Structures are given as structure tokens and as C-alpha cells.
Amino acid sequence: xxxxxxGNEAIARGAYEAGVRVxxxxxxxxxxxxxxxxxxxxxxxxxWAPNEKVACEVAVGVSYAGARSMVCMKHVGxxxxxDPMFTAAYTGVNGxxxxxxxxxxxxxxxxxxxxxxxxxxxxxxxxxxxxDSAEAKQFTKLAFELSEEYDTPVFVRTTTRLAHSQSFxxxxxxxxxxxxxxxxxxxxxxxxxxxxxxxxxxxxxRENRLAADVNGFEINREEMRSPELxxxxxxxxxxxxxxxxxxxxxxxxxMVYPLAIEKARSFAAKVERLVVVEELEPFIENQLKAHGIAxxxxxxxxxxxxxxxxxxxxxxxxxxxxxxxxxxxxRPPVMCAGCPHRGVFYILNKLKLTVSADIGCYxxxxxxxxxxxxxxxxxxxxVGIAHGFEKARGREQSAHTVAVIGDSTFIHSxxxxxxxxxxxxxxxxxxxxxxxxxxxxxxxQHPATGLTLKQEPAKILDIVALCKTxxxxxxxxxxxxxxxxxxxxxxxxxxxxxxxxxxxKRPCALLNRNYPPACTVEDCRKCGMCFRLGCxxxxxxxxxxxxxxxxxCVGCGLCSKVCRFGAIKEGKR
Amino acid sequence: MKANILIVGVGGQGxxxxxxxxxxLAEIEGADCKLSEVHGMSQRGGSVVTHVKIAPEVMSxxxxxxxxxxxxxxxxxxxxxxxxxxxxGGTVVVNTQRILPMPVITGARKYPEDVIDSLRASAGxxxxxxxxxxxxxxxxxxxxxxxxxGALAADIGVAFEKIDAALKAAVKPKLYDIxxxxxxxxxxxxEEI
Numbered sequence: 001x002x003x004x005x006x007g008n009e010a011i012a013r014g015a016y017e018a019g020v021r022v023x024x025x026x027x028x029x030x031x032x033x034x035x036x037x038x039x040x041x042x043x044x045x046x047x048w049a050p051n052e053k054v055a056c057e058v059a060v061g062v063s064y065a066g067a068r069s070m071v072c073m074k075h076v077g078x079x080x081x082x083d084p085m086f087t088a089a090y091t092g093v094n095g096x097x098x099x100x101x102x103x104x105x106x107x108x109x110x111x112x113x114x115x116x117x118x119x120x121x122x123x124x125x126x127x128x129x130x131x132d133s134a135e136a137k138q139f140t141k142l143a144f145e146l147s148e149e150y151d152t153p154v155f156v157r158t159t160t161r162l163a164h165s166q167s168f169x170x171x172x173x174x175x176x177x178x179x180x181x182x183x184x185x186x187x188x189x190x191x192x193x194x195x196x197x198x199x200x201x202x203x204x205x206r207e208n209r210l211a212a213d214v215n216g217f218e219i220n221r222e223e224m225r226s227p228e229l230x231x232x233x234x235x236x237x238x239x240x241x242x243x244x245x246x247x248x249x250x251x252x253x254x255m256v257y258p259l260a261i262e263k264a265r266s267f268a269a270k271v272e273r274l275v276v277v278e279e280l281e282p283f284i285e286n287q288l289k290a291h292g293i294a295x296x297x298x299x300x301x302x303x304x305x306x307x308x309x310x311x312x313x314x315x316x317x318x319x320x321x322x323x324x325x326x327x328x329x330x331r332p333p334v335m336c337a338g339c340p341h342r343g344v345f346y347i348l349n350k351l352k353l354t355v356s357a358d359i360g361c362y363x364x365x366x367x368x369x370x371x372x373x374x375x376x377x378x379x380x381x382x383v384g385i386a387h388g389f390e391k392a393r394g395r396e397q398s399a400h401t402v403a404v405i406g407d408s409t410f411i412h413s414x415x416x417x418x419x420x421x422x423x424x425x426x427x428x429x430x431x432x433x434x435x436x437x438x439x440x441x442x443x444x445q446h447p448a449t450g451l452t453l454k455q456e457p458a459k460i461l462d463i464v465a466l467c468k469t470x471x472x473x474x475x476x477x478x479x480x481x482x483x484x485x486x487x488x489x490x491x492x493x494x495x496x497x498x499x500x501x502x503x504x505k506r507p508c509a510l511l512n513r514n515y516p517p518a519c520t521v522e523d524c525r526k527c528g529m530c531f532r533l534g535c536x537x538x539x540x541x542x543x544x545x546x547x548x549x550x551x552x553c554v555g556c557g558l559c560s561k562v563c564r565f566g567a568i569k570e571g572k573r
Numbered sequence: 574m575k576a577n578i579l580i581v582g583v584g585g586q587g588x589x590x591x592x593x594x595x596x597x598l599a600e601i602e603g604a605d606c607k608l609s610e611v612h613g614m615s616q617r618g619g620s621v622v623t624h625v626k627i628a629p630e631v632m633s634x635x636x637x638x639x640x641x642x643x644x645x646x647x648x649x650x651x652x653x654x655x656x657x658x659x660x661x662g663g664t665v666v667v668n669t670q671r672i673l674p675m676p677v678i679t680g681a682r683k684y685p686e687d688v689i690d691s692l693r694a695s696a697g698x699x700x701x702x703x704x705x706x707x708x709x710x711x712x713x714x715x716x717x718x719x720x721x722x723g724a725l726a727a728d729i730g731v732a733f734e735k736i737d738a739a740l741k742a743a744v745k746p747k748l749y750d751i752x753x754x755x756x757x758x759x760x761x762x763x764e765e766i
């Protein structure tokens with residue numbers, strides 16, 4: 001039966017049909033739904049790991065043990081998982097292993113737009129790139145076969161527009177992949193110099209074999225139309241090219257590494273003008289040029305952001321799309337009404353502290369009017385950056401500096417930074433914004449929530465006990481809604497020598513929607529204090545007074561605490 | 574059936590569900606369909622856009638600038654923000670609800686006064702309704718999206734039975750009754766202005 005499916009759902013379906021036994025992942029937009037979808041199949045064991053490195057190691061272990069495995073992550077997660085990944089390319093697999101890596105050109109929900117295809121080349125891991133949901137399913141299944149055939153993990157690369165688009169997919173039955181025997185083989189699975197030297201030879205031999213075979217793969221498809229213009233492309237860009245240039249001949253690459261060089265060479269000979277249309281870096285273009293195939297690419301198209309039908313039309317047909325410029329108020333994402341992070345950032349702004357923040361909903365604390373964030377780099381970096389500030393500028397600086405991190409991100413990679421700070425006699429204050437979930441990616445479980453990806457009960461990691469155990473000098477818990485308590489704790493801890501942790505605890509406002517009635521305003525004195533909270537439910541009227549939008553307010557009462565005149569009343573149940 | 578529809582609104586208003594109902598409609602109609610959604614950061618109260626393309630064969634899942642037959646807007650300002658996507662002579666189906674963006678809340682900017690006029694200047698037709706008021710009457714504030722969907726279906730000439738069947742296929746069974754009410758009210762209450 002044909003069914004509309006998200007690209008991510010189709011990848012999960014493909015893995016399911018291919019007989020995948022274990023999937024491990026850390027959530028990250030735009031890859032999260034792959035794991036959420038696969039968790040619904042009883043035949044598949046699926047888990048959230050604390051980070052992508054662990055998830056990748058689990059998948060490698062499953063593969064060595066003889067079963068098919070998949071690990072899923074967003075592009076920046078590949079950086080975290082790179083260590084096991086590069087050497088897993090040396091060991092190769094036993095059961096087929098697929099690495100799903102989701103790129104985010106245009107940075108819809110990311111801190112950079114790195115091009116994961118370079119990982120494929122650098123680690124010598126083949127990479128497939130589907131164009132729609134039907135291919136997402138088909139290529140995922142193929143990836144498992146190639147993995148076992150060529151004894152290597154295989155990447156399936158997506159981008160946001162594939163991961164989060166729906167198109168029709170034909171469902172098929174699951175085919176069980178029998179457990180392969182596990183045989184101890186130090187020369188293959190124990191990577192120390194003596195054995196790795198031999199495996200590097202195997203990697204090169206395998207890659208040479210694949211680089212020859214890839215020219216015959218059906219997923220690299222030549223579509224001859226007019227010889228005037230030939231386009232080489234892959235992924236969702238193929239769809240844009242077909243819509244923008246219905247007359248052009250196309251070489252659609254299903255495998256982007258290794259490239260089908262000889263196929264490209266023969267395609268090039270059949271067309272008068274050859275253009276590589278690819279998002280981000282000139283990955284395909286430069287390899288073609290290195291092999292002496294003349295083509296155009298980034299001389300026409302930007303390395304930044306996404307491509308579109310309109311851009312392709314403009315650059316290759318000279319047909320520009322008119323776009324009127326409108327000067328409208330922007331609507332950036334904001335912390336939700338009732339968000340427990342809001343009060344903490346309000347205090348940090350009030351105290352004019354230097355704040356190293358991290359990746360999650362609380363990154364939004366950088367936006368005005370809270371505007372309380374100085375730095376955001378990558379998952380877990382807040383702790384190391386605060387420590388770096390202290391080592392560079394001394395105790396005077398750390399007395400005015402805090403690091404801020406979410407519970408899920410802390411477990412992902414903040415904990416190692418904290419151990420480093422304790423070990424190296426730092427004087428930093430870390431605020432863990434514990435909202436009992438992985439918020440930004442849509443409420444995934446993690447080791448401190450008490451539930452697994454399959455929604456089964458699990459042991460609960462005690463974050464407070466963990467911080468004490470690693471040797472922090474002070475660990476205290478505050479209620480994120482209690483502004484006075486938050487302020488007192490922050491002032492005391494930045495003044496204290498040593499490493500301090502403040503756990504600001506309050507579940508995400510979207511988790512339990514049993515809200516009290518909305519707050520109300522009476523006799524507003526127009527002082528404007530409440531607007532500094534940046535709450536979407538508090539609206540500034542023409543006359544400067546505050547109005548609370550009852551359809552948005554969730555009754556958290558934060559505004560009643562900042563109103564000096566007692567004009568805002570909490571809704572009573 | 575052939576239509577390029579852009580659904581725009583504010584994160585949390587339910588553009589995803591609306592697009593999934595239209596996807597179910599395409600399935601019922603036996604047409605090809607692609608949907609493109611926004612997840613992650615933009616969902617947190619930011620401006621959101623969902624693309625719906627229904628045709629005998631759909632290539633790109635994205636509706637381009639100047640390529641939308643209809644813009645279905647759950648919020649006035651958002652309708653205007655995406656007006657460049659509308660085809661010449663296209664239709665805007667807009668909820669007259671206003672949700673103030675942060676620069677307006679903080680007083681840095683003013684909410685534009687003449688949104689409907691500006692829409693009318695660019696669109697072939699503007700259909701407006703106060704979906705929040707309808708949703709309030711029904712007693713389910715979160716049904717604004719389905720009220721709007723009803724108005725859209727009526728405007729593009731989809732029989733009520735068909736959009737109703739699509740709704741049934743796309744929502745959880747326990748939410749169907751209240752949403753059907755919302756759909757019907759939207760289907761009957763729209764007005765061209």
C-alpha cells in the first residue's frame with residue numbers, strides 16, 4: 001500500500017524492512033524522527049544514547065556481534081561520533097551497519113551548515129543520498145546490503161528538506177536478517193598498530209573495488225534529454241533541477257561517495273555544457289575537476305544556504321523570480337509562555353553576568369529582551385568556555401561569569417567539562433537548567449527522565465548526586481520559577497571559590513498542560529518591567545500598559561513576581 | 574486535483590496537522606502529493622511555513638516564490654510575510670487573529686495596521702474569518718487550524734464529505750468529533766472581503 005511518509009519515517013521503514021535489529025541515537029533536528037518512528041516496531045530494539053559517540057559505538061558493537069544496526073544523528077553529531085566512526089571504517093562490519101547523518105543547509109535548526117559528505121571521503125565510508133521518501137526507504141535497505149557486501153559502515157545522508165518532507169512510499173514486508181556468527185578476529189576487530197596497518201590496506205582495496213563498481217550502480221541514473229545542458233546532482237536538489245530545468249539531461253547520483261567518475265565522464269561527453277548543482281561545498285565538482293572532467297558549479301551557485309527551483313532557474317535559464325521586499329516585524333522563535341528558563345535568564349540579564357550558554361531551547365536566552373547570552377558554540381561547550389574565561393582572565397572574571405546548560409546537553413557532553421573544571425582547580429558556576437526533557441528537538445527522553453525511547457521505565461540518573469560525586473564544591477537546587485531564590489543562589493555561587501553547580505529545576509511548560517488560569521492585570525503603572533521577561537503572552541498596548549493574552553498565558557506567575565506595583569495577579573485555581 | 578498551498582502561521586498553531594489532512598485528501602483523490610514541514614527551533618513561537626503540493630506528478634516538495642495558488646494563513650502578519658509566494662490572482666485564506674511578535678511586544682516595532690488591505694492589493698481574492706472566535710465558540714481553542722482548513726476546502730471547491738474523510742484519516746479518533754465541528758464551521762463561515 002502507498003502511504004505518505006516523512007523522509008525520516010521512510011528511513012525508519014527501510015531499516016525495519018531490512019531487518020535491522022538495533023538502533024541507537026541521540027536526538028538532533030532534522031534526524032530525530034527516524035529513531036522515534038523505528039521505536040514503534042516491536043521487532044527492533046531502539047534506544048536514546050547520551051550522545052552520538054556512544055550511539056555509534058553501540059551500533060558498531062551490534063554489527064561486530066553479527067546483527068544489522070543503525071545509528072542516527074544530525075550533521076554536528078557526526079563530529080561527536082567521528083572517533084569510533086573513522087576506525088569502524090578500518091575494522092569493517094559483521095552485520096550491516098548504517099550511519100544516518102542529517103545535514104541542515106540553511107541552518108533551520110543548527111549552529112553551522114557543515115557538509116557531511118567530506119566525512120565520507122575523509123573516513124573512507126561510502127555515502128548514499130536519497131531524493132525523496134521512496135528513495136529514502138529504498139536506499140536505506142540498499143545501504144545494509146552494501147555494508148555487508150563491501151565490509152564497511154555505510155552513510156545515508158539526508159538534508160532538512162528530505163528529512164521533513166512527505167511523499168508516497170510503498171510499504172513492503174520486513175525480511176529478517178539472521179544473526180551472523182561472531183568469530184574472534186584480532187586482525188579485524190582489535191585496532192592497534194599491528195592490526196590497523198593491515199586494515200588500512202583493506203580499506204583502500206575495498207574503496208578501489210567500490211569506486212569501480214559504483215559506475216554500474218543503478219542508483220546513479222543517467223536521464224538523457226536535450227544535449228544542450230547536462231546537470232549532475234543528488235538528493236533533494238534533483239527534484240529542484242527537474243522542476244526548474246525540465247529539458248536538461250541529468251546524471252542523478254544516488255551514491256555521492258565514492259563518485260561514479262567514469263559514468264560522469266561518459267555523461268560529460270554527451271552534453272554541450274556540464275553543470276554540477278549541489279548545496280553547500282563543491283564536493284562533487286572538485287572531484288570531477290580533479291579527474292579532468294570540465295564542469296561549472298560554484299562559479300554559479302552559493303556555498304551558503306539552500307538551493308531552490310527559483311535559484312536554479314535564475315542561474316541557468318536567466319529567469320529571475322521577482323520578490324518584493326517587505327519591511328515587517330520579524331517573528332523569531334521565542335521561549336514559550338511559562339518556560340522555566342525565562343526567569344533564570346531574566347536574573348542573569350539583571351545581574352549583567354557574562355554567560356556561556358549551550359545548545360537547546362535556552363539558546364533563545366540570547367534573544368532580546370532577555371539578551372543574556374555571550375557565547376554558544378556546540379553541545380556541552382558552555383562549561384569548558386567558562387573554565388577558559390577563568391583561566392584567561394582570572395577570579396575577577398569568574399565572579400561575573402556563569403555557564404548555562406540543559407539537562408540533556410549536560411549528560412551529552414557537559415559532564416566531562418565539569419570534571420575538567422573540578423580537576424583543574426577552576427572557579428566557575430554552572431547552572432543546569434533541568435526541565436526533565438530534551439526540549440528543542442520535541443521532548444525526547446534521556447538518562448535522567450526515567451523512561452527509555454520505547455517509553456519503558458528506566459533508572460533515573462541523579463544529576464545532583466553526580467555533580468557532588470565528581471567533586472563540585474557546592475551543589476544546590478532551586479525552583480526556576482522562584483526568582484528571588486534563583487537570584488540569591490547565583491549571587492552566592494559566583495562569589496564562592498571553587499566549582500559550583502546550581503540545578504534550576506522545573507519541567508518544560510509543554511510537558512504537563514494542566515495549567516492554572518491566566519494571569520490578569522489591573523491598574524498597570526506602565527513601568528515596563530514585565531516586558532523585560534520577553535513572554536509572548538504579555539503584550540504592550542498603545543498607551544504603554546501591559547495586557548495579558550489569556551489564550552497564550554499558562555499562568556506561571558513570573559510576571560506577577562517582577563511587577564513592582566502588584567498590578568499583575570496570578571490566576572487562582 | 575492540482576494545487577500549491579502554503580500554510581503559514583506561528584509555531585504551535587498546528588500547521589503540521591493541517592498539511593497532513595491535505596495529504597490525506599490527496600490520497601483520497603488519488604493524486605501525487607508532497608508536503609514539506611518545519612520542525613525544531615522554528616516551532617517555538619516563530620514564524621512557520623508548511624508547503625503542500627498536490628498534482629498528477631510533483632517534483633520539488635517546496636512551493637516557490639510566486640508559485641502558490643493559495644496561502645492559508647493562521648495569523649494576519651504571517652499572511653503578509655509570505656505574500657511573495659502567491660501566484661498572480663491567487664487566493665489568501667486568512668485568520669484575522671493577531672499574535673504579536675516579540676519586537677511588537679517589546680515596543681520596538683508596531684504591528685502593521687493595514688494587513689488585510691495590503692493582502693487585497695496583492696491577491697486575486699482574500700477570504701477572511703475570525704477562526705479564534707469560532708474555536709472559542711466550539712470550546713476548543715486549539716482547533717483554529719481545522720476551522721481554517723474548512724474555509725480553505727470550501728474555497729478551493731472540495732466537497733465537505735471529502736475533506737471530512739481526510740480529517741478523519743489524519744486525526745486521532747478521540748479528537749475527530751470536536752475537529753469535525755471546527756471543520757464544518759470553517760467550511761460554512763468564511764467570507765470574502
